[in-house]
Amino acid sequence: VNSPAFIAVDWGTSSRRAYRIVDRVSEATFRDDLGARQAQAIDYPAEIAAIRAALGDLPMLLAGMVGSSIGWRAVPYVATPVRIDHLAAALDWIDPRTAIVPGVSWRDGDRGDVMRGEEVQLLGAVAAGLAPAEGLLSQPGTHCKWVRIQGAAIASFTTAMTGELFALLRNHSLLETQIQSEVTAGPAFLDGVAEGARRDLGASLFGIRARSLLGLGPDDPASYASGLLIGADVGARVAPGETVHILADPALGALYRCAIEALGGQAVIVDSHDAFVAGIVRIRELADDQSH
C-alpha cells in the first residue's frame, strides 16, 4: 500500500527535529535548537511555513512540547490506557493539513504523570515490533520516562528527573568541579550504580566530596555520580530478571543498559528515531483511515 508523503516534527523543549517521510521512510531531516522553552517567543505559523519551504509543501504532524501551554497551543492530554489509534483520533487540527499529536496523562488517585512527544516513540516502537506489546520501556534523558505497556497501550508511567538532577549537580553544586569530565560506563560508574541502588541520594552524593577529601576515591567522580543517579532510578523501577526496552541515543542508552544489567535486569536498546518515524507514520495512516 502506498503511504502518502508528509512532514513530521518532533518539537521538544530545547530542540526540534523535522523529517520528510516518503513511503514510510525518512528521506530528509533537519534539527535545530529552536525548542518550545518557556519565554522563547516563536512565531509558529511562520516556522511551519519555513519548514514546508525546506522540506516540501506537504501535510504536517507535530508532536512534543509544541502542543503544551508553553508551545503553540495546549492540546489536552489523552488519559491512559492509550493505544496509537487513540492518538490518531485525538489529533488537534490547526488546519486541514496541519495537526498536533496530543500528550498522554496517567492518574491513580493523587498520583499522576504526563508526557508530550514520548508517546509517538513508545507506541511507534510497539507498532513496528521494536518493543513488545507487554513490557517495560524506558526513555532516559533530562526527565526519564518509565512506561508500562499492556495490550499495545501505554498503561501507566513514571517520570524521574534523573538527567536534570545530574545537570544541577554538575552546574551549580558543591560537586561542580569534581564531576565535569565525560561519563563512561566503567568501574566508577558501576560503583555508583551499586551505591545508588541503596536509594540514599543525599548522603551518597555528599560521600563523593567526603571520600575525595579522605583520599578514598572515586577515581572518576563524574561517572560515579552519574552511576549514583541512574542506579537510584533503575533500582526504583526494575525488578531482577525484568527486561527493559530502552529508547535513547546510543551513549545514554548504553549507560542505562549497563546499570540495568548490573542490577539484575536485561536491556534491549531500540533506535529512538526509528521508533519516532514508525509511530508518526502509523498515526498518519490511522488518521487518514479515520477521515475517509
Next chain:
Amino acid sequence: VNSPAFIAVDWGTSSRRAYRIVDRVSEATFRDDLGARQAQAIDYPAEIAAIRAALGDLPMLLAGMVGSSIGWRAVPYVATPVRIDHLAAALDWIDPRTAIVPGVSWRDGDRGDVMRGEEVQLLGAVAAGLAPAEGLLSQPGTHCKWVRIQGAAIASFTTAMTGELFALLRNHSLLETQIQSEVTAGPAFLDGVAEGARRDLGASLFGIRARSLLGLGPDDPASYASGLLIGADVGARVAPGETVHILADPALGALYRCAIEALGGQAVIVDSHDAFVAGIVRIRELADDQSH
C-alpha cells in the same frame, strides 16, 4: 572554679559567629557573612586582630572551615571515635593564644565522611548533658549531619546534602517557580515526608510538576518539596521508636522534628548555640589542664 575569659569563633563556609565567653557564659557575640568560602581572599591575621579589637584582647579558639584547605590553614582531621578531650589535645596552635579546633573524620572501608565545626556543638551538647552519651544526633542544614554518639564519643556519622539539594531545586530547576514560598510544617510538608520516605527522589520531584499540570496539587509545593527531601533523609537514618537529638535553629529543627515524628521516631531539640558554647568552654578548660 573560675574559668578564664576567652573568645570563640565558629567560622563556617558562608558565615562566622564570634563569642566573648566569661565564666562559661557568652557575654557578647557578633555574626557576619565573612565565611571561609572558596575564592574568598581573607587576611586571617588581620581578621583575628579585628575580632580581638571588638571583643577584647583575649585568647581565642576557632572552629569550622577556618581550619580547612579553603580556610586559614588545613588542620588534620581527628579520626573517630572522638571524645571532647581528643579535640582539646589536637588543637592546632597558631600562636600561644590562638588555636584551631580540628575536624573529625570517619572511615569504614571505602566509605568515609568528614566534619569541621559540628564536632564542637555535638560533643558540647553531650558534655553539658543536653544530649545523651549514647544516641543519635542530627544537625540539619545545607549538609545535614547524622551522628552516632557512643561512650560520649563521636563513633560514626553520615552527611546528606539535603539542604543543598533543596537550594539547587529552588534556584535552578524545573520546579523553581513552584517552590519559592516559605516552608511550613503543615499538611503539604507531611505529605512530602511520607512520599520522601519511599526514597525515590527523582520521580517524586518530577511528580510535583506533573501533578500540578493535572490539577492534583500539592497545594503548597515548596513545603511538599522540602518534606520530600527531609523525609528521604530521615527515612534513611531513623528507625521507628528511635530518639534523635536535633541541634538546629528553631525553624529547621521544627521541620526535622515534624518529619522524625511522622516517620515513627521521637525528637528532642537542643539549642545549637548553647551546645557550641558548652563545647568550646570544655575544650578550652581541657586544653588548659593539658598544658599545665
